Amino acid sequence: MMETGFRSQCPIASALDLFGDRWSLVVLRTIFAGARRFGELAGASERISSNILADRLERLETFGLIEKRPYQQAPPRHEYRLTRRGADLLPVLQALARWGVEHIPERWSLPPWFAEGRPEDFYPDGPASDPSRTGSGPSGSSI
Amino acid sequence: MMETGFRSQCPIASALDLFGDRWSLVVLRTIFAGARRFGELAGASERISSNILADRLERLETFGLIEKRPYQQAPPRHEYRLTRRGADLLPVLQALARWGVEHIPERWSLPPWFAEGRPEDFYPDGPASDPSRTGSGPSGSSI
DNA sequence: ATAGTGACTTGCATATTGCAAGTCACTGGC
DNA sequence: GCCAGTGACTTGCAATATGCAAGTCACTAT
Secondary structure (H helix, E strand, O other): OOOOOOOOOOOHHHHHHHOOOHHHHHHHHHOOOOOOOHHHHOOOOOOHHHHHHHHHHHHHHHHHOOEEEEEEOOOEEEEEEEOOOHHOHHHHHHHHHHHHHHHOOOOOHHHHHHHHHHHHHHHHOOOHOOOOHHHOOOOOOOO | OOOOOOOOHHHHHEEEEEEEEHHHHHHHHHHHHHOOOOOHHHHHOOOOOOHHHHHHHHHHHOOOOOOEEEOOOOOOOEEEOOOOHHHHHHHHHHHHHHHHHOOOOOOOOOOOOOOOOOHHHHOOOOOHHHHHOOOOOOOOOOO
């Protein structure tokens, strides 16, 4: 391990050092699909354990891929949103999705908002953070 | 977990079920960069442990992403090559690399053979499996 | 015979994941 | 007031994954 915490200076290996575990990209997918709150994220089809979800949210926040925003004061509750940096991971998820659809039988098809989306559509201050774009959300038949 | 071994039918989650661990995509990157033999793969910049490398090679072979070919008989020795299915992961690696270069300071730049390559260039029976395309290999300054 | 090489395998400590239950701070209903 | 419900985590513990370092095996060369 290099002194910076990365395995090497390779951009692939370094990116994977940040989110190359079983769950981080799955959580990000769920956020791309419009989920914001802990319960919604936990409710995605993969049934992530709450301790793993809490841990991943904290990590993704630490790495600047998502940000936490309060949605109520008592008790303090937060929603999670993509940052620009996090939204820029859309092409990775799209490439993964295309590979999955092509090579693993009986996967869900990709919804148009995802297949044709651009990172900017998901920027926190962009026009397309509008949740109405997300359709059926993470528990839908597609993603 | 579904009865098929996948967490859900989402193509992203399913793909990650196959290779969403700390090392699989790093190993695949090293193979894309031209490494073939165990020692070459172990020699990449990230310094993977031999037990993890052996395990990942076996898994990647089981999932049909790489294939093993003998390069000598005594003692029996093998080289590892991408399958079509494995080569089709190039866009994923390219997207990861682009994100890494953009968002993590001081990463290696992408060599043209990688940045501009297509999956077909890396097919086992394609024209571009030629190792001369791989330039300096995995231990080079780029990837 | 010994030493070296390459491809793993093994032993063991540490880290991560997964399951299930628990805790806390609220709210609402009686 | 009490109790139950809810949402967001936290905790305890077993199973699995990772990492380090050494070992093993089958060869080759000297």
